[in-house]
Amino acid sequence: MFLDTDFIPSKYTQTVENGNFLWTAPSNIALVKYWGKKENQIPANPSVSFTLNNCKTITKLAFEKKNISTQLNETGSEFSFDLLFEGKPKEDFKPKINKFFERIAVYLPFLKDYHFTIDTENTFPHSSGIASSASGMAALAMNLMSLEKALNPSMTDDYFYQKASLLARLGSGSACRSVKGQVVVWGSQANIKGSSDLYGVEYPYVIHDTFKDFQDTILLVDKGEKQVSSTLGHDLMHDHPYAERRFAQAHENLDKLISIFENGDLEEFIKVVESEALTLHAMMMTSMPYFILMKPNTLQIINAIWKFREATKIPVCFTLDAGANVHVLYPNVVKENVLQFIKDELVGYCQNAQYLCDQIGNGAIQV
Known part of the structure; x- marks a missing residue:
């Protein structure tokens, strides 16, 4: 080191x-x-x-x-x-x-x-x-x-x-x-x-094979400038009333992922990943000044994913960055079903029906 x-x-x-x-x-x-x-x-x-x-x-x-x-x-x-x-x-x-x-x-x-x-x-x-x-x-x-x-x-x-x-x-x-x-x-x-x-x-x-070809379809809900920059958002954690508990939670969730990555437990993976995304936005909503980067369509997508997962038992979940767009995460084996679901039910919530299909990669490459 x-x-x-x-x-x-x-x-x-x-x-x-x-x-x-x-x-x-x-x-x-x-x-x-x-x-x-x-x-x-x-x-x-x-x-x-x-x-x-x-x-x-x-x-x-x-x-x-x-x-x-x-x-x-x-x-x-x-x-x-x-x-x-x-x-x-x-x-x-x-x-x-x-x-x-x-x-x-x-x-x-x-x-x-x-x-x-x-x-x-x-x-x-x-x-x-x-x-x-x-x-x-x-x-x-x-x-x-x-x-x-x-x-x-x-x-x-x-x-x-x-x-x-x-x-x-x-x-x-x-x-x-x-x-x-x-x-x-x-x-x-x-x-x-x-x-x-x-x-x-x-x-x-060890990383279970399930995670080695994970897919990330990015739903572009809002392509405008964020109303609060990430730099300012990070700064608002300095005297945030829930900061210390949040930092401890991140350590706990990272520890949980060690066994999840090893055994491929998608149910537990989903719990950690979705809760982390919502906690991130909860910290924004409870800082001073407070702000909301999610849009109404972000919430529509989240609810649609929950409903679809409950009905089909297909292990698809969401995560969010510091913005309104939704990253839809799922293993490659269910790609066909999830992409069909996105086209049928989620594209309407995207700005200009735009979404990007991505997957896990290896990092920087010299050309």
Whole structure:
């Protein structure tokens, strides 16, 4: 297990003048939710997620050595980069990248020596209500680590992936769960060896075959901007009246999942996952200021899923992120029945009848 200081390099053995890398990184869906954080993007409680496969960000990083490393760019920043989204300049996102570079500069001292061109696109529709910060920051972190590996070729794979996850976390907390593995744990948990607040780790224990090809169909209920950002939502946990009990509950639910993952108990899995989703939104409704991110159609979908499950005994369940969209989770063996149910009964609750079909994936891939 690495410590924070292990990721600060002493010196590089190689020099690289220019080049480019291309990585894809997927989104992920948390089963045990992270809500509330401490300084430096440290989670207030551990979380575990399924890595997705189809909803991903594709990012190309081109880089060229600058003549003078200390020169400031026109905005007064020490970092020099152009940012393109789907091939077009994306100025409004540059401050977020600049802040990310400021946070990670201690771990990647070469950042000030290069001019970067970051060209990024998503496989899911823009403004589809799918959080792209997790996949986007993970893809960027993988590219930056590829450059560091070129500067230090003796780097081990373990170090490469764990440092990539640490960097991604500093861009967007949940991004650290999009780097490597089908099931990823982030946050220190006594019963999960190797787990850390600093980076995500592949779930280290037995996973029943039932979970290895799990499906996630994402129902796009509301594609607009969220009225409350996740950053603000996390901050509202600092003096939340139920925060401590919530953090304890997350640890308890993660412990429950250890045996559930091993024995494939879908009934218990459903209880944990749905209760986690509703607890997340309960914390939003009971913070000060309070807010509701679910929409009427979110509730219609939840009730329809409960009714269908009760009538058919098909093990389908829902989870929610900090938004109105519904992730419908189910094992691959019932895919046909569930997709038919979605088309027959749930599509009408989606904005423009839109939904995305995804499934469990393996993490970031170099192209």
